[in-house]
Amino acid sequence: MPRLYWEDFSVGHVAEYGPRLVTADEIKAFAAEFDPQPMHLDEEAARASMIGGLCASGWHACAIMMRIIADGFILDCASMGAPGCEEVKWIAPLRPGDRVNVRASVLDRRASKSRPEMGFVKFRFDMFNASGTPVMRLTTDLMLKRRQSVGAGAP
Amino acid sequence: MPRLYWEDFSVGHVAEYGPRLVTADEIKAFAAEFDPQPMHLDEEAARASMIGGLCASGWHACAIMMRIIADGFILDCASMGAPGCEEVKWIAPLRPGDRVNVRASVLDRRASKSRPEMGFVKFRFDMFNASGTPVMRLTTDLMLKRRQSVGAGAP
Numbered sequence: 001m002p003r004l005y006w007e008d009f010s011v012g013h014v015a016e017y018g019p020r021l022v023t024a025d026e027i028k029a030f031a032a033e034f035d036p037q038p039m040h041l042d043e044e045a046a047r048a049s050m051i052g053g054l055c056a057s058g059w060h061a062c063a064i065m066m067r068i069i070a071d072g073f074i075l076d077c078a079s080m081g082a083p084g085c086e087e088v089k090w091i092a093p094l095r096p097g098d099r100v101n102v103r104a105s106v107l108d109r110r111a112s113k114s115r116p117e118m119g120f121v122k123f124r125f126d127m128f129n130a131s132g133t134p135v136m137r138l139t140t141d142l143m144l145k146r147r148q149s150v151g152a153g154a155p
Numbered sequence: 156m157p158r159l160y161w162e163d164f165s166v167g168h169v170a171e172y173g174p175r176l177v178t179a180d181e182i183k184a185f186a187a188e189f190d191p192q193p194m195h196l197d198e199e200a201a202r203a204s205m206i207g208g209l210c211a212s213g214w215h216a217c218a219i220m221m222r223i224i225a226d227g228f229i230l231d232c233a234s235m236g237a238p239g240c241e242e243v244k245w246i247a248p249l250r251p252g253d254r255v256n257v258r259a260s261v262l263d264r265r266a267s268k269s270r271p272e273m274g275f276v277k278f279r280f281d282m283f284n285a286s287g288t289p290v291m292r293l294t295t296d297l298m299l300k301r302r303q304s305v306g307a308g309a310p
Binding site for chain 1: 191192205214218219222234236239244
């Protein structure tokens, strides 16, 4: 049973999740399946590229971020998904051996006008490596069930 | 050797790539690794959820889109990556058995002020299923090498 509902997130709430170690093997496996560009797939080719060495696909970074926040809190939430992201920024290469954390910050919270049983919580997720360098950032509205939604009208 | 450079993409250029078949097995495998929410992981739990049946993680949809455009044209490009996405929209559930295509549209093109060897091409990528329903959309600036960059100054 979910433990966290829309009401449980207030603007200004900040939490940090992780760490997760990123390995060369998983970078190459993800790339082979979804993003087979040389800098994600092969150390030799990556060294010759402008990025100077193997780094994860930006979509792999997003997927790793998702797993960190899923384990961190989403799996405890009455989650109803997300309509998308306002912004995704790939700031620095995600490298083999990086140990990353994700900081979740609540930027905004609003009820749904059309669906009284849910609300939106706007999160910013910042991923950092162990030396504190920002690796990526994204902003998204999570849709969450309202705790007091049963039988309630729109607020 | 790359075949396509920054100069080869003009505003208004549109191309379509795919199709790619999405299977229940790959939806569940991606979810188990990156987004283990019930609607992505298990048919039974997904049927009981508000989404009414198994569907791919939004990040899986992004990764599938990446593979379609990689095979479609990115691997032929003098690509220098992307700084992020302006917008990602998950419009409709991506279901097992869906056969998806991606339409690439060039919205804008500009030289880099700081790096004369490259330029930006703003793409909108629209993913559709076989019945023409939009599944997702994203907008991103791809960084591409300029064909005439060798020894040239900023334009």
